[in-house]
Amino acid sequence: MQMAPDTSKLDPVVLELGHLFTDAGYELSLVGGPVRDLFLGRTSPDLDFTTNATPDQILSVARKWSDSHWEMGRDFGTIGFRKRKRSGEVLLIEVTTYRAEAYDPESRKPAVAFGASLEADLARRDFTINAMALRLPSLELVDPHGGAADLAAGILRTPGTPEQSFSDDPLRMMRAARFASQLGLEVHPEVHRAMVGMAGRIGIISAERVRDELVKLVCGAHPRAGVDILVETGLAELVLPEVPALKLETDEHHRHKDVYQHSLQVLEQAAALETGPEGPVPGPDFVLRFAALMHDVGKPKTRRFEPGGAVSFRHHDLAGAKLTAKRMKALRFDNDSIRAVCRLVELHMRFYGYGDTGWTDSAVRRYVTDAGPVLERLHRLTRSDVTTRNQRKADRLSFAYDDLEQRIAVLAEREELDSIRPDLDGGAIMALLGLKPGPVVGRAYKFLLEQRMENGPQSAQAAEAALHAWWAEQPESRAAEPEPHDR
Known part of the structure; x- marks a missing residue:
């Protein structure tokens, strides 16, 4: 892995947006996953930025520049934009005001407070590899917690203590396992111990958020490693208990193999x-x-x-x-x-x-x-x-x-x-037997489907003969026969 971000892979839109904000008197930095991915030699489909501008100020700077915007994350300081490039590709961009979050230990949702500096914003992020930023448009790397070194070493650490990080947002424990799966990283022993001790905190996280992390983990390049971490730390006992039960x-x-290892x-x-x-x-x-x-x-x-x-x-x-x-x-x-x-x-x-x-x-x-x-x-x-x-x-x-x-x-x-379908459809069945729509037609259809499964395709004549033979044995057929004195 390269020890410096490959900024040549940055989309020109990034610098363009950086100039917009600095010309308006605000700071802007590319942050988190997109910066991490530059070290890994790949580009991110979505772009995340952070700024000292408020949501209203963000809108005033970029509303006309973008093709459209959304404000669903306004309460969290986030404004989203869509920007179509000359190639026709659409970029999804999120710009978020510097944050300093505090979480209620019993709540699923963070209480948001806006921060005053980029460094304070980075300190609240989940892991050091995501606590890096590129100031724009200068492209100065800001890495106060050694994220680049951790990425090079293949280690997953938190900017502060893991206990504080997981207390702030317990879903970060699931993310640790997910990053092990996606990026092949090893969880630092201190982070692992905190996950073991705090696994129960995952209970305050909504099922939907847990599900989304699980999907990303399973779809990662190293899913076995991610599942192992969930099981080792006790998280799986709470979110996917059927898997540790395989042990x-x-x-x-x-006389029988290890079912858990077999499944992995x-x-x-x-x-x-x-x-x-x-x-x-x-x-x-x-x-x-x-x-x-x-x-x-x-x-x-x-x-x-x-x-x-x-x-x-x-x-x-x-x-x-x-x-x-x-x-x-x-x-x-x-x-x-x-x-x-x-x-x-x-x-x-x-x-x-x-x-x-x-x-x-x-x-x-x-x-x-x-x-x-x-x-x-x-x-x-x-x-x-x-x-x-x-x-x-x-x-x-x-x-x-x-x-x-x-x-x-x-x-x-x-x-x-x-x-595969029967050789006669429902309309033909009703016409041949003189039936109206109802359960009997369904039974006849099922019978012909079984015949199709058993014998393969048949001619219409053979299918009709089989249907009449079946119908002759049905109680409804006998009930429909006229009484002797009516003949």
Whole structure:
């Protein structure tokens, strides 16, 4: 990592805005993540600035210069701007008045007080790597807490004591784990100890803020490291208790693997199977990664010791899907994400046995249909779930899954597997049987769908014959027959 920020990567808009503020008699500095990223040789999509100007003064300087602005963060001293570059790219910019914050220990929200200097503003920030600034337009680096040195050393420290920092905002403990995941940093021992001692403070943070940090952690370059920190410090017991519960006591004969370490390895392997932007699973993919982390969370609940000392986890896939849904709902995830992750957890064991018993075409169709839109992720999760050191066994499972994917491809080309429907639609069913819309039509549709799954595509005549045969056995059909004296 370079020891000085690469200011050549700064967008000209940054200097342009700096001149606007200094010409108006105010200070302006680029601060936080965008400065940190200059040391890492990359650019940030969003730009954060701090100034001695008040929100009203910020608006007076930059309102006409920007294309639009928003004031949702005004109570916190923040005004946001959108600026379209000549290239057409839109930059999102936030300018915040110097702050000196004090937090109520029992409150989720900070009590904001405006500060008087850049140095005081930097002292209140979460970590030293984010407590650096570039004065504008001079590009003077302001780094009073050694953030550049910490970044070069790969260490995560706080500007002041970690206890004070985490007391001010307990979510910073989650951010420590997130930065370990995103940037590959090691948490300083003093910071780690404070996290252990203060983990309970995370309880005052809203589920939504915890969720957002968890997503960033899971989608980081080193998610295993981030999860390990959550577990080691006790934070996971409060925000994701199903994961530390995977640390099952190993049976005395060591007949089953460490479920926790296995899950972290599956997470890493699943991330490695993500694709580029044009592929079917562009990385980082939270749904795939979180399903990999959670796929075995049903094991503690379903563990049974069998005669002879064997250990079983029957139906842990179904139990795990329920536990995962409960946790994701508590963390306020959206319904689509919950459905996708839980479907993967539920189906992650479906493949096993394929290589030994073989599947009919019907079984392959059901596998594809049950997976639906998460099929490509299921391919990757299933392959990632192989962590055995027995290379022969690993190869056998890999070859078997290769064969399954090939069969899916052949059937998909022949039968349009991604949109399997009965050979007759609801309108045809009602016309053939003389029915009105209702539950019976739904049952008939389900019957024909089963026929489609079992036998593949059929002609209209064959489908009609099967439908009439089914209808003849239904009680509604017999009830509709005329009485003998009416004939």
